[in-house]
Amino acid sequence: MKVVVLAGGVGGAKLADGIARILPPEDVTIIVNTGDDFEHLGLTICPDLDTVMYRLAGVANDETGWGRAGESWRTITELAALGGPDWFRLGDLDLATHLVRTQMLREGETLTAVTHHLCQKLGIQVSVLPMSNQPAPTQIQSGETIYPFQTWFVHEKWQPPVTKVVLPEDVRATRAVIRAFETADLVLIAPSNPFVSVDPILNVYPIRALMMDLPQAVIAVSPIVGGAAVKGPAAKMMQELGLPHTSRAVAEYYGELIDGFVYDTQDAGSCDDLEVATRCLDTMMYTEADRIRLAGEIMQFAEEMLRG
């Protein structure tokens, strides 16, 4: 079964890793949000791509959820001493990724080609694709203020209440992304933030239309467990955007886009009467074993759906 995973950061990276560990690499494509990419200190930084790549390569930092294991902070500490900005914590190993990427982009390579290069060097066998080669910056509107995503997310520690998530118009998917959808049997929406991780992908033309029109099954995994986000601002944003902060509300938010919905055992029973197929699973992924187990259970659910 050919599987496409739509992934944001930490949760997306974990599910992507579970899927990558149980399927042949040629059957797995991870399409990653680039809406929170930004230019910082002259570097092109792609936080979600990096989180996914580092996780798949087995070099992710398990404590922080982002960045590299065994990271050091020599450059950023000295940079702060020299009066530079250190609100975005760039580790010494992580910096190498940004320097190589920025250099290759400046030489005219596409983000898709750069990501392919980095994945090869990191020993990643599944296909990891940025949703687009064009910049597609997500912005956060809070009252009268519009924040670039990382300013809101990291600098402001996602505290300013969200009035609206502003996504760019006219961003187009790459040929590789379109082909992945066209050949997929199953699209998994990872347990990522629906508004700032998944919507930016769906917003890329023609991804939403492809997902609506093509015959593949679409299964979303809830990022909300017991009324709270496993990590990050998803639950807080749901409240601020006038939605209940529940798994059920996530399923309803995706609406007709999805054919199946996976939610956590902590919310057992809350999604029984949805119009889509549902499966209640232990969705918490603390360890590699958790990631492999959950991926297997989701694939089993998908196979039952596709057979049924």
Added chain:
Amino acid sequence: MKVVVLAGGVGGAKLADGIARILPPEDVTIIVNTGDDFEHLGLTICPDLDTVMYRLAGVANDETGWGRAGESWRTITELAALGGPDWFRLGDLDLATHLVRTQMLREGETLTAVTHHLCQKLGIQVSVLPMSNQPAPTQIQSGETIYPFQTWFVHEKWQPPVTKVVLPEDVRATRAVIRAFETADLVLIAPSNPFVSVDPILNVYPIRALMMDLPQAVIAVSPIVGGAAVKGPAAKMMQELGLPHTSRAVAEYYGELIDGFVYDTQDAGSCDDLEVATRCLDTMMYTEADRIRLAGEIMQFAEEMLRG
């Protein structure tokens, strides 16, 4: 006595440091070659400015002569693993300087302002000025090939024979540089490479004319000791450019520009009949004490010249 020092890299930085340690900071201006600045990995790197700043700040690497003491190499090692170029060795601490500088330049600051900022953060009290705010790239012609300076110097390890040093036209000095010359009592040409460290400064309009016209004394210190360069390609270049690789030839190369010439005791007697005032001194600067001693002896020579 107000002193201007024209400095390239290692030797220039050492003499500048000696002078800075014996004169009041307000009386010392170091004007630094920026001809070997270059863009690398998207960063604006100014090797001579950095060598001078690190030396003056007491954080220079005494073993290499360039870069920071206590340096580490986490980023460049990882960068090489990711397929990036590592021929120019960027240390983790050093990287912070390049990131801050590049960011400030991108925000519209001049190189003079950026250098002032970095010097303040590094606790440097004397004035350190880039020769120009404009890019002024030195190129090395070797037969039919023209190399950007760092490609020849670092990547090619200065091995291709030099046919010609190609300096850019129409580079202008900053107001701060011109004012430093106008108020100086003494200009010291540090023991730097005449062709690729000093000439690029003299080539900046109107520095050579100012030095010829203004009444201040100009003293050059020979970078050639016993027929060899203390460090780097100066002696090799002299041969390739058809000059004897001697202290005397350095004095003759500077010609009417200089009023005094300091050369090493290893070459005692070789410069006795020059038309300029000469002083034979131990010019080797292994330690801080050497730098202070030599600077003091040169200042004594200058005072005698100016009185005389």
